[in-house]
Amino acid sequence: MDARDESRSALTAREFQVADGTGDWRVIGRDALAWFVTPSHAAGSELLRRIAGVVTTRGAPDHEAGTGPEVDLRARGVRVRLPRPGARFTEREVELARAFSATAAALGLSADPTGLQVLQIGVDAQDASALMPFWERVLGYERVGDAVLRDPGRRLAPLWFQEQDAPRPLRNRLHLDAVTTQPVAQATVTAVPELGGRVRRRHDYYATVADADGNEADVLPLQEAADRWQGAETEDWRLVFAAMACYPTGGIEQAVNLVDRVAALADDAGLALGIDVRPGCVTLDTGKDLWEIEDGYEVLAAQSQAAARGLGLRSDVTLPRFLQVGIDAVDIPAVRRFWAAALGYVEDPREGLTDLVHPHQLTMPFFLQGLDPDDHERRAQRNRIHVDVFVPDDQARARVDSALAAGGSITHDSEAPAWWTVADPEGNEVCIAVSPGREETWGE
Known part of the structure; x- marks a missing residue:
């Protein structure tokens, strides 16, 4: 051609x-x-x-x-x-x-x-180049151009940077949980000071680390062997909030054969299992916490491992990674309702938990935690981190309307229908965006 x-x-x-x-x-x-x-x-x-x-x-x-x-x-x-x-x-x-x-x-x-939707995390920064090495290591991502970090496994949400208008020095009300295997987590925390970041708090199970601007992530687990079941029959798996096994494959036929066997096992067990196929790798993923709250997942993991071994496959135990967003809020029920509507998520029904999950476990979970109502300055400061959710263009307006009906307010709509920025009742922002029409409008 x-x-x-x-x-x-x-x-x-x-x-x-x-x-x-x-x-x-x-x-x-x-x-x-x-x-x-x-x-x-x-x-x-x-x-x-x-x-x-x-x-x-x-x-x-x-x-x-x-x-x-x-x-x-x-x-x-x-x-x-x-x-x-x-x-x-x-x-x-x-x-x-x-x-x-x-x-x-x-x-x-x-x-x-x-x-269908795609999530990404936006970071406002006055010097993105100073922050990117930190986030490359914390998330295990790779750099794409001058402003984007991407999951090399093409499963997790990308991180992108945009210019910040003025300094916002206080802590965000959004942070990330970066969960990986224990040796990788431990090495990541050790490396943070060399990457321009700092370890703000260290606990037995996790550490809170921050980049040079103060944007935070919780890195975990840090306790030895906290990332695995006991027993050789599940040694291919790692517990990274979800139970996960990543099998490098030699070709598409080998990947399909593995999926055939694991799919049959999951159906026989009556358990939902995520099976993600990428060129060169198949990832098996129970979803967050399900391996703990539903009987049978450890047995399914052992059976799946045996099926993979029967095909000559071995997992790469350095690959499992899990990402979620945490939001600090004073009125957790109100803020949770907003984010369920804005993301098209459902509420985790377990008592005492605030998680929000995609109905098909296709995009990362969110959770909420308490915020001191007297912390007025921090509550008034605009976050340096926001969420972008790209949705089908024929559903965008309905998604915006749902977010507004759940207590949100539009803070920016001059680029609509390409995107709307909508804030929850406490000012945390999400951009609801579409792709069709951008090339015609801006020549992208």
């Missing part, structure tokens, strides 16, 4: 969405996503197998080179992500979207875009 052909095939997000045969798909963030409803893990695994067949027969994108579709299999659905190959989509992504939708339809599966 010469340069003129490439130019003619370059598609904006909006053009991708209106192309024939892409009705199941939404461009959210950079990429095109679809959610296909399934009755079981096994049904999702069959869809994955057929998607892999499409990729193999078409020979593109190159899954082995790390540019193929990304698949997140859940008990009741499958999310498929088609990464944008550059500044624009091409006819190749359109053709794959059509083929994947046809494959799902042949299995009797329908698409439902209502739960």
